[in-house]
Amino acid sequence: MPIFWGIHAKPPKIWKIVLGLLPFIILVSVYLTASHVRLERNSDDKLLPSIGKMIQAVDGLAFTKDKRKGEYLMLRDTLSSLKRLIIGVLAAAVVGLFLGMNLGVFPGFNALLMPFVTFISIIPSLSLLPILFISFGIDEMGKVILIFWGTFILITRDMYLATKAIHEEQIIKALTLGASQFSIVYKIVLPQIMPRLIETIRLCLGGGWLFLIASEAIAATDGLGYRIFLVRRYMAMDIIIPYVLWITFLGYMMDLILRLIIKWRYSWYVEMRKGG
């Protein structure tokens, strides 16, 4: 049995760990080498700062109180950004869930709103940015709405498709068991598309971060995106790189949490997908 090559490969567990780590190790070594070479030539080089320099920078932002504001800047950036992201995506999830579900269940509602939803789904979210900032300024509202807008259409469409994918037999069966239309929507359809909603949120978080950072870059006074675009002026790669890694880590953790929720709360969904 081949360990690596071909479609029949069955990498043993330990190999899987080694193989999975390999690209990371390569990336880090390439960086360290390149950084070393550049710093050797010019010790003031800012493009590829050394690990020590980055640790120093992080220490200054994360573990030392800012003199002017008396706060830990990185913590404040993180909390502000997460608040915007979570409120925006959560609002999009709630609206998308109910809109998509009702579009899928009720033909009359569908006839009323589907053309409209299809139309507005074409509007590029980023083109709304100026409108939002003219209307809301650097207020939280503008950023939250941008994140909301950038994600809710996709969630709506996916919830619509998930609702449509529920077999007609299930609806008829529920009717033969005396279900009201209300029960069908909230006891049969809703619980069956919940795990799919979480999956969709996982996919949408990527877009959510994009809109968050874009809006913070343009109009904000704090936030992870604000910070990296602020220090960009000084070419402070020693701050930007740790921030990007931190954002990636946060994104990874959110994804992991959502994945675990599906695994623990919706075992039937995981099994059904496996079974096809």
Added chain:
Amino acid sequence: MVKKDISYLKQKNLLHMENIYKIYDGKVVLNDIDLSVSKGELCTVVGPSGCGKSTLLRLILGQERPDKGEIFIEGKPVGFASKDRGIVYQKYSLFPHLSVIENVIIGKKFTAGLFAKKQVFIEEGMEYLKRVRLDAHYNKYPHELSGGMQQRVAIAQSLIMKPKILLMDEPFGALDPGTREDIQVFLLELWEDIKMNIFFVTHDLEEAVFLGTRIIVLSQFYTDGLPNDQNTPKGAKIVADHALERIAASTTVKKSIKNRELIEQIKLDGFSPEYLQRISEFNLRHPDSFQTI
């Protein structure tokens, strides 16, 4: 043709329909179906693939409406699917997000008032689960059960609502032969036990003859005397209708000579495109059988 008092049939019988047509995209699927089924019957429906068996069942269920004619249950016209008709499909009868016991009692919960006690339902649900011999698995999810067990839960789920008629569309079609025979015997016992009305669609002739007290053959292979060409099918009719004797519920009767002969006859009447009966020669021997002209 013997003239029958149809209005009497409509009053007396559980299920009654006259002149039922179903047309899909201009294509006639069901052509003038007349059918009346009395109480307590386990009526099986067979026919070639695609002849419209499921369509007929969906019409009775209220999942779809006939293009012509009306269907009556206990003399009242049927509307949309509701709790006086239960259904067991081949697949998707159970709700995947609910445990076995939750699946069984969900009908009770749907129809309960605000102050109903869930515990009462659970006890009743467990009774039904015992009856289908699955009480030990009450806490599992459908995907953790075998196909045969899933179908038994689906039967319990329908029965707890005490429907006037239980409709089944190839309920055992996806099961392997051994499991299938077990669950057939099981269904018969249940049917004898609680005297329910069952309308059972299958394409398996042996199953239909073994289970049924009456067998209906639905087929598009017949001639009405007019020029017949294969490109414009006329839609299925009931081409045969037999009463079946119920011998003790043992699977050995499947091999009995009488049954073998009946099956051969039905194959010829309903399943062979080369052999076209004339409408007037249909074998509609069952006492409840009738044809409107």
